[in-house]
Amino acid sequence: MDNLKLHYDVNGDDFSVAGENSSKVKKMLKQLGFSPDVIRCVAIAMYEAEINMVIHANGGFIDVDISPERVKVELQDKGPGIPDIEKAMQEGYSTASNRVRELGFGAGMGLPNMKKYTDELNISTEIGKGTLVELIVNVK
Amino acid sequence: MKLSDVREILSAEVLTGEELLDKEVHSACGCDLMSDVLAFVKDRALLLTGLMNPQVIRTAEMMDIETVIFVRGKKPDEAIIGMAKMKDIIVMTTDYPLYIAAGMLYKAGLGNV
Numbered sequence: 435m436d437n438l439k440l441h442y443d444v445n446g447d448d449f450s451v452a453g454e455n456s457s458k459v460k461k462m463l464k465q466l467g468f469s470p471d472v473i474r475c476v477a478i479a480m481y482e483a484e485i486n487m488v489i490h491a492n493g494g495f496i497d498v499d500i501s502p503e504r505v506k507v508e509l510q511d512k513g514p515g516i517p518d519i520e521k522a523m524q525e526g527y528s529t530a531s532n533r534v535r536e537l538g539f540g541a542g543m544g545l546p547n548m549k550k551y552t553d554e555l556n557i558s559t560e561i562g563k564g565t566l567v568e569l570i571v572n573v574k
Numbered sequence: 575m576k577l578s579d580v581r582e583i584l585s586a587e588v589l590t591g592e593e594l595l596d597k598e599v600h601s602a603c604g605c606d607l608m609s610d611v612l613a614f615v616k617d618r619a620l621l622l623t624g625l626m627n628p629q630v631i632r633t634a635e636m637m638d639i640e641t642v643i644f645v646r647g648k649k650p651d652e653a654i655i656g657m658a659k660m661k662d663i664i665v666m667t668t669d670y671p672l673y674i675a676a677g678m679l680y681k682a683g684l685g686n687v
């Protein structure tokens with residue numbers, strides 16, 4: 435059986451719809467009969483990454499690749515890039531603006547949370563060009 | 575306790591999900607920061623919050639939080655209520671502030687996350 439592939443564009447200007455794609459993927463995984471544990475891990479990690487794309491990087495696109503063994507999510511943006519990934523991975527580190535904080539985000543918990551809920555988190559980033567975040571959740 | 579008990583304790587108004595109030599709830603969390611909800615809440619908790627935007631409902635959906643209660647008399651707009659309805663999330667509003675509302679539920683026996 436071929437893997438199921440999904441593609442989404444993420445609008446960077448509209449915070450109110452940020453996360454809708456994670457919502458769609460969550461529903462899809464439920465329909466496909468994945469375990470609640472796998473669904474939860476994918477949903478939380480993808481949502482954090484999708485929000486990051488909107489609040490830090492002006493949107494981009496998402497590719498989801500689903501197989502019975504694992505779910506892979508790739509999020510590519512054309513944002514400013516991450517100067518120091520090690521620092522960004524620390525709990526509490528955030529460059530979010532006050533506006534973002536007023537919206538309930540910007541605690542610097544997103545990347546550590548993505549790490550916690552995935553089996554693999556790969557980030558490649560280039561300053562001024564953008565960031566590619568790859569999340570993999572294995573089906574145990 | 576049942577969600578109908580929660581409504582009573584907080585004198586809350588139910589904005590959507592009236593038909594789901596028979597459900598049991600075992601834990602709750604009071605938080606204005608969705609980042610922290612995503613990082614710390616266990617699933618199926620009830621969320622009390624003073625934050626008002628669509629991401630509250632979406633965060634609840636991701637975390638399998640079935641009930642959101644807006645505090646201090648805040649009333650979400652139709653768009654937010656409609657979104658919650660589509661996701662089968664129960665939404666209430668109470669006049670009590672966050673600290674008081676959380677304290678009342680805790681005192682009545684609802685545990686934390």
Ligand SMILES: Nc1ncnc2c1ncn2[C@@H]1O[C@H](COP(=O)(O)OP(=O)(O)OP(=O)(O)O)[C@@H](O)[C@H]1O
Nearest residue numbers: 486490491522528529539540541542543544545609
């Ligand atoms: N896609 C991205 N493009 C550019 N910078 C990013 C991106 N994702 C994360 N960052 C940087 O890494 C920091 C840490 O990200 P993280 O998701 O952990 O926290 P946050 O988004 O600031 O807050 P939270 O996730 O708790 O709401 C961000 O503040 C930002 O500086």
Ligand SMILES: [Mg+2]
Nearest residue numbers: 482486544545
């Ligand atoms: Mg983040």
